[in-house]
Amino acid sequence: MTALVPYVTGGISADWTxxxxxxxxxxxxxxxxGLPFSDPMLDGVTIQQASDRALSRGATVVSILxxxxxxxxxxxxxxxxxxxxxxxxxxxxxxxxxxxADAGISGLIVPDLPVDEAKPVARAAAExxxxxxxxxxxxxxxxxxxxxxxxxxxxxxxxSVMGTTGERATLGSSAAGLAARVKAVTDRPxxxxxxVSSPEQxxxxxxxxxxxxxxxxxxxRVLDGATPAEIRETVAGFAAALEVSADYAYAEVSGDxx
Amino acid sequence: xxTLMTEPAAGRFGDFGGRFVPESLVPAxxxxxxxxxxxxxxxxxxxxxxxxxxxxxxxxxxxxPARNLSADLGIELLLKRxxxxxxxxxxxxxxxxxxxxxxxMGKGRLIAETGAGQHGxxxxxxxxxxxxxxxxxxxxRDIERQQLNVLRMTTLGAxxxxxxxGSRTLKDATNExxxxxxxxxxxxxxxxxxxxxxxxxxxxxxxxxxxxxxxxRRQSRTVPDVVVxxxxxGSNSAGTFAGFADTSARLVGVEAAGGAAMTNGSPGVVHGxxxxxxxxxxxxxxEAESVAAGLDYPGIGPxxxxxGAIGRAEYHTVKDDEVVEAVxxxxxxxxxxxxxxxxxxxxxxxxxxxxxxxxTGSRVVLTLSGRGDKDMAxxxxxxx
Numbered sequence: 084m085t086a087l088v089p090y091v092t093g094g095i096s097a098d099w100t101x102x103x104x105x106x107x108x109x110x111x112x113x114x115x116x117g118l119p120f121s122d123p124m125l126d127g128v129t130i131q132q133a134s135d136r137a138l139s140r141g142a143t144v145v146s147i148l149x150x151x152x153x154x155x156x157x158x159x160x161x162x163x164x165x166x167x168x169x170x171x172x173x174x175x176x177x178x179x180x181x182x183x184a185d186a187g188i189s190g191l192i193v194p195d196l197p198v199d200e201a202k203p204v205a206r207a208a209a210e211x212x213x214x215x216x217x218x219x220x221x222x223x224x225x226x227x228x229x230x231x232x233x234x235x236x237x238x239x240x241x242x243s244v245m246g247t248t249g250e251r252a253t254l255g256s257s258a259a260g261l262a263a264r265v266k267a268v269t270d271r272p273x274x275x276x277x278x279v280s281s282p283e284q285x286x287x288x289x290x291x292x293x294x295x296x297x298x299x300x301x302x303x304r305v306l307d308g309a310t311p312a313e314i315r316e317t318v319a320g321f322a323a324a325l326e327v328s329a330d331y332a333y334a335e336v337s338g339d340x341x
Numbered sequence: 342x343x344t345l346m347t348e349p350a351a352g353r354f355g356d357f358g359g360r361f362v363p364e365s366l367v368p369a370x371x372x373x374x375x376x377x378x379x380x381x382x383x384x385x386x387x388x389x390x391x392x393x394x395x396x397x398x399x400x401x402x403x404x405x406p407a408r409n410l411s412a413d414l415g416i417e418l419l420l421k422r423x424x425x426x427x428x429x430x431x432x433x434x435x436x437x438x439x440x441x442x443x444x445x446m447g448k449g450r451l452i453a454e455t456g457a458g459q460h461g462x463x464x465x466x467x468x469x470x471x472x473x474x475x476x477x478x479x480x481x482r483d484i485e486r487q488q489l490n491v492l493r494m495t496t497l498g499a500x501x502x503x504x505x506x507g508s509r510t511l512k513d514a515t516n517e518x519x520x521x522x523x524x525x526x527x528x529x530x531x532x533x534x535x536x537x538x539x540x541x542x543x544x545x546x547x548x549x550x551x552x553x554x555x556x557x558r559r560q561s562r563t564v565p566d567v568v569v570x571x572x573x574x575g576s577n578s579a580g581t582f583a584g585f586a587d588t589s590a591r592l593v594g595v596e597a598a599g600g601a602a603m604t605n606g607s608p609g610v611v612h613g614x615x616x617x618x619x620x621x622x623x624x625x626x627x628e629a630e631s632v633a634a635g636l637d638y639p640g641i642g643p644x645x646x647x648x649g650a651i652g653r654a655e656y657h658t659v660k661d662d663e664v665v666e667a668v669x670x671x672x673x674x675x676x677x678x679x680x681x682x683x684x685x686x687x688x689x690x691x692x693x694x695x696x697x698x699x700x701t702g703s704r705v706v707l708t709l710s711g712r713g714d715k716d717m718a719x720x721x722x723x724x725x
Contacts, residue, residue: 120624120625121507121625121626122507122512122513122516122611122612122626123516124362124363124516124519124520124612124613125363125365125520125523127520131506135506135507138625143623144623144624145623167610168361168610169609169610169611169618169620169624169626170623170624172608172609172610172615172624173609173620173623173624174624194363194364195361195362195363195610195613196361197360197361197362197363197364197367199351199359199360199367200359200360200361218363218364219364220363220364220365220367221365222365222367222368222369222526223364223367223368224368227367227368231364242363242364242365245365245523245524245526245527246365246520246523246524247520247523247524
């Protein structure tokens, strides 16, 4: 049994919260919401374009979190925010994590916040009752993996390739090795992300870790105009490949606070 | 305390600096910091770099008394002539050091960002000299306004990759260069051109540019009252200031009014470091707007943010029309056509001389960071 965590850029369209409902219906275990940043250093062209579109629509941290009111009560799956360090520090880690918690967010991923800089955010997240989900990369040495595994809470996000986010023809061969190395130092679940582009790749990644994150493959379709109903079918394809069941307990991945 | 004389612990300059990069880049930054620390302490490395700076880059560059302007303004103005260094700007100092380091680390490829193209040209030059590949990321808007430098880079054998995202200037070229580095981190060295970015760059680039200040201090014989340089990311000013950090000289950085991170920004994290950043209420990085492509940048090196915060350096702004006028005035009075970037420092001196900001009789060392050939088309078109 593996987890499926699809991603959507917050504010990418007027009805963007409908994608959350579609993902849930399709069997998502949890959902990642990107808070768009002007300078997404670790993102490839698809998420860059998605971020630009959301920002040009006037999306802000506040507006995106407020939009979640529209689906409150209908969403059962945990929501995890992914955004860059400047948006966190700009509002102060304490203020930012509190805002997330108030909006019903369960977890936070900050790709440009390595363990060495993460202490204030980890403290603020813990106080707000949010999981700070750390990232590991294929080049992370074992002693550093232990240090990272001791940071934050919830799952560990394994970056499968050396590169930016974005679709790839094949899954990085480093994914399985990295997941195994993480599992050797921690009991925390390991989700694999970056470049998971097809249900076949998701199944492959799912065998290496405890689940997968799918982002660019979905956002490319959203950018091309796919409706929530159409995206639901895409996500359902990933869910089938991963043999995700609708009643999969998120508690196995992270503390469910709903 | 001024940090200009030491290696910053954990890459911190007071509240600024650090290393806000993806985990994928952390080991590479660690390896780079260790390699630079070792090389910088190695007399053989220093000797090789010093020799290249002399026989290849043309150092030391002169300190030229600006006799006519000095008489006009009632001050003693001395120009540190980085415009006379090979490739036409101070950028070569940093690039030769980092390219030697890249070769020492066994890297076969240089990745660089560029704004005005001066850093890109210097990188392409060092790559040609040392037999390395060079890929230079440059905003589409800068490619349009700095055609000469694009031609220079391609003539030198570098690949110039246009960046069409965001503001299509230096900020976006830097994002793209960092993305390229993540994807080729084993083989490539990211040759950052300024004192920004994650540790060790702000420290390493300042040390490689220190030669400007060390020479200027020796050449000026007595300590000047004021040391002034333009600031975008802030590498020529950091190198200049470093030579005068332990003197009584006032340190003045001059920003473009449309890219004044020190004057109009607030603390933020961009391109791997915490520093002063132009940003909106939500924390989205703002787009800078300057006639000088090299200063068209919404951030500034973290050590400058620190020097400003503790009051060791002061930062002023000048407007595009003052800058264009400064290029013309320096050209007509001294026979020197400087870069639009460098002209920011000149413009501040022109405005401040004879006022309490820069009293009559002051002795001023001004770093002229580069030459202005690249800007002729911009000047012909008027201040855009």
